[in-house]
Amino acid sequence: MNYWHSLAGRLFRLVFGGYLVLAIVVTAVQLILEYATIRQQIHEDLDSLGQSFNGGVANAMWELDVPLMKTMAHGIAQSSIVTGVKIASAEGEILATEGDIPSTNENLALGFLAPFQFNATPLKRKTPTGLRKLGELTIYADRSVALNRVKYSFFVILINSLIKTTGLWLIFYLVINKGLSRPLAKLTEVVTQFELIAGAKETISIDYPYQDELGRLMASMRTMQERLRRAHEALEHSNRNLEKTVAERTQHLSEAYEFNEKILLSSPVAMGVYRSDGQCVMANQAYAELVGGTLDALLAHNFNDHLAWKDSGLFDACREALAQRVPQRIVIDLLTSFDKMVSLDCQLLPTVIGGNAHLLIQFFDLTERKRLEEELRHFAFHDPLTLLPNRRLLVEKIQHALRSGKRRASHVALLFIDLNRFKELNDTHGHESGDRLLVEVAKRLTNAVRDADTVARLGGDEFIVLLEDLGPDHELAYHYAGSVLQKIRQTFDAEIRLGRGVFHRCSASIGIQIARGDETDAETLIRQADAMMYEEKKRRRSAD
Template identity: 35%
Template sequence: MGVLLLVSDLYLLYSIAPDDTFAMMAHFGKFFGYAMLHLIQMRIAEEDSEARSEAEAELRIAAVAFNLQVSMLITDAQGVILRVNQMFTQTTGYTADEVVGQLPHLLKSARHPAGFYRTMWAAIRRTGTWQGENWCRRKNGEMFPNLLNISAVRGDDGQVSHYIGAYLDITEHKAAEEEIKQLAFYDTLTGLPNRRLLLDRLQKALISSARSGRRGALMFIDLDNFKTINDTLGHDAGDSLLKQAASRLLACVREDDTVARLGGDEFVVMLVELSKLELEAAAQTEVIGEKILGSLGQPYPLHNKECISTPSIGVAMCSGRHREMEELLKRADIAMYQAKDSGRNALRFFEPE
């Protein structure tokens, strides 16, 4: 029966969807039951042959569990490593000879504050177990994310005699998560935030503005003559121009500001933490706007040619009183068309009629 349970859990663990973290942790935790059996060999007393046969069967199950594709280690009550499995060596780069007798802190990554470990061990002392996401350091210095499960083993006297730790490397899982996030929130061509991320940041900026009283601004930027360049020199040249424009925009703004691409040749710059005074905030915005005009107005090297694609910039000032994000974008868009109508390569502020 024990072997059947183990095989069943193995199937569940390795057939699970990579993003189903909670389910993975649930099955991951079950292996501690088997790993703890590995300690039975230290406790087998002189018993009748039937009891001994049962214990030996459990030991065989434990041996299988200890050699799963999960990094495992056993420590004594003081945390000194007594044994590790082969997967531990493959994952961390440390051999058994290098870690036995050492403390697990040699795996610490410095990615977690001290409070993280205090909370972890407080939970283990209180409940006897802890599981969660953790970052460790391999022997070569590389950090890697993992799902960690630690369980305390108590002796007949009720005192902790050993700890069992299991690490499941989730590097590939994290990479997949990051790729999904990149596709969901960033423009694939320029790497800039897309409309979705811009609106998210704008909402947070408006909430912050309502608390602090500081103003912000939205700049809607359209590249003049982009379509002509794209049609004449081809899409590769057009893509190159857009990437160069993105780099220039990033160089013009401050660290906390946002440069986003909405699509085509349309960019939006969100300025935050401007002055509380309306006229002063507008003046700060104009300074940055003039800087953008100068930078984007410089020639772009494309296919051994220098091409000009000046910007038309529309500005909508905003404060914590504004709540309609799409309305702010619309105002900046209207001001951008006013800049185009004025002769292009210009900056215009939105003014209500």
């Protein structure tokens, strides 16, 4: 292992790095303090120069001797700390300059990092009227003056730090390498052989002469070797027993899986097993017969690609059962992939096979039961002989027509039809001929009206025709109902063959009742039409 990547190397880098950072910080602080001290000394020197030349410059300014002022400025500028001199009158007029004078736009603040230091000494002279200010003497010192003075101190501090750092580096390296790195390397060598120790009959010798922390650790390692060997022997024994148990359980599970697969494949209940990605992996013959397909086609089926599963809600139920691992149940009408329409009660049972999530779906065929329910529902509302709506369904249709007529201000008409001499037909030719007559009358009435109108059988030889949406005009509605009545009579004029040698020409008494939705109700309308039919029957008897 690379020394610098070892524990000793990291410890050395940590300790020496900390010391190096500390040395740099201390050196920086020393240099800053030295720089601040030198700036203060320069400021005091500038102030001393200003005071020294104050009198002479003030006299030259009083005499307005500009050449003398320039000479004195030149002399002041010869000082080693002075980089510029400026003599200005009280009105701000510059009378003499020498050296590097900062522009008025430069920052001349006395901050620690200011590019210039300066000292402004007021020039004053006593007059009979008192002390008078003549102008100002300003002496400048550039930052480079302070930096030049601090260079020597910087080199002294740097050499001192390098000597200390080098000495400490050698001490740290020798102490850590001998006292820590070598013992740890020996310990690491032993630890890396522990895998061999577990299966070995003899322990590996660990020699360390000192009774320090590492010595106690070495002694613990010797004890650990013996415990490790005993634990390894116990572990091998447990592994052998575990392998035997696992083999037995695997055999049992394999047998159970085969048994369950046989049950599924031979079950009369349609079943399929799907992976979590929607692919069918197992299906029985009952499933294939239910959907009208083959086993091979089912095994190629993926419910993610079946639009009918999504439209019926079965797809969402499958995804929810797989996601929540909770059984689901859904009753659906489904068009299978093989174009067979079925009604199904689907039981969705999430399970795990081979460590992966699967879904067992049981399909119970409700198609025949639903068909029977539809037939029963149809028989409850239709006449079993003529298959026309019965009185119950007729009342509902009349009520719906009246509500619609109320909204549209439209009329409806009810034609109450009673067949004449129907009892005589039954008595003469038997009930079978009577039934044939009723069926034929139902067909002719249905053909005589619009698809939107209703033909119903009340019972016996009584029929009702409901005409809807005849408009708001009562006379027009009555006229249309009358035209339908005439059409019905015309259809009855045709002779009806009821059996071998049995022919019958049908006639009927028909009553018409016109109403709007806000004028009556279904039962009242039927009674009124019935009354109109009896009036018609009376007129016919009187005429006969």
